[in-house]
Amino acid sequence: xxxxxxxxxxxxRRRGQEARLRCxxxxxxxxxxxxxQLPEEGLKFMVYLQKENIIDESxxxxxxxxxxxxxxxxxxxxxxxxxxxxxxxxFCASSRSGGKNYEQYFGPGTRxxxx
Amino acid sequence: DQQVKQNSPxxxxxxxxxxxxxxxxxNSMFDYFLWYKKYPAEGPTFLISxxxxxxxxxxxxxxxxxxxSAKHLSLHIVPSQPGDSAVYFCAASEGxxxxxxxxxxxxxxxxxx
Numbered sequence: 001x002x003x004x005x006x007x008x009x010x011x012x013r014r015r016g017q018e019a020r021l022r023c024x025x026x027x028x029x030x031x032x033x034x035x036x037q038l039p040e041e042g043l044k045f046m047v048y049l050q051k052e053n054i055i056d057e058s059x060x061x062x063x064x065x066x067x068x069x070x071x072x073x074x075x076x077x078x079x080x081x082x083x084x085x086x087x088x089x090x091f092c093a094s095s096r097s098g099g100k101n102y103e104q105y106f107g108p109g110t111r112x113x114x115x
Numbered sequence: 116d117q118q119v120k121q122n123s124p125x126x127x128x129x130x131x132x133x134x135x136x137x138x139x140x141x142n143s144m145f146d147y148f149l150w151y152k153k154y155p156a157e158g159p160t161f162l163i164s165x166x167x168x169x170x171x172x173x174x175x176x177x178x179x180x181x182x183x184s185a186k187h188l189s190l191h192i193v194p195s196q197p198g199d200s201a202v203y204f205c206a207a208s209e210g211x212x213x214x215x216x217x218x219x220x221x222x223x224x225x226x227x228x
């Protein structure tokens with residue numbers, strides 16, 4: 001009964017490189033959310049996806065960031081040409097359904113450091 | 116513009132006493148509220164939630180109170196235990212915004228033995 005899995009747990013990238021963060025939702029969950037937590041701040045919503053569909057990307061920066069949740073495989077958050085300000089903890093959450101009574105369960109996060 | 120605020124960055128409580136964590140919000144469209152607990156290097160763990168049609172929800176040692184007129188909610192932990200030491204986040208969602216959660220900045224609770 002595995003929970004939400006994220007890998008890698010730690011990722012170091014130089015400025016200008018690409019970062020790929022993976023998220024496997026809990027078994028039976030088809031809704032995935034990505035949040036970002038900057039140091040000493042709360043989590044900020046980035047994007048909400050269902051299989052093969054982006055439902056809400058209102059929290060995604062307009063450039064360099066993209067997300068997908070393919071029919072098979074994990075959800076991917078991709079950051080192109082990373083900058084120092086992208087250094088943060090990125091959390092993925094999943095839920096069974098999109099209804100309000102379905103709590104979001106979080107993964108352990110990926111800590112991205114841009115040098 | 117922070118829509119969910121936790122004004123106390125930290126709180127220290129003696130073991131066995133009550134811990135009260137507070138949260139204020141500004142968006143009157145929020146209709147569902149949650150509390151998450153987070154240990155270092157881990158993801159947030161869901162604790163308890165409350166719908167705006169209620170003013171109290173209880174689960175074991177945890178009780179959440181909602182005061183809609185004041186746009187304020189609080190989490191009570193009784194009795195507090197050392198294992199409760201963590202960062203607590205308040206979160207909210209609104210009916211027409213899907214499942215996007217808006218988080219407060221967190222309160223670090225330290226329960227002293």
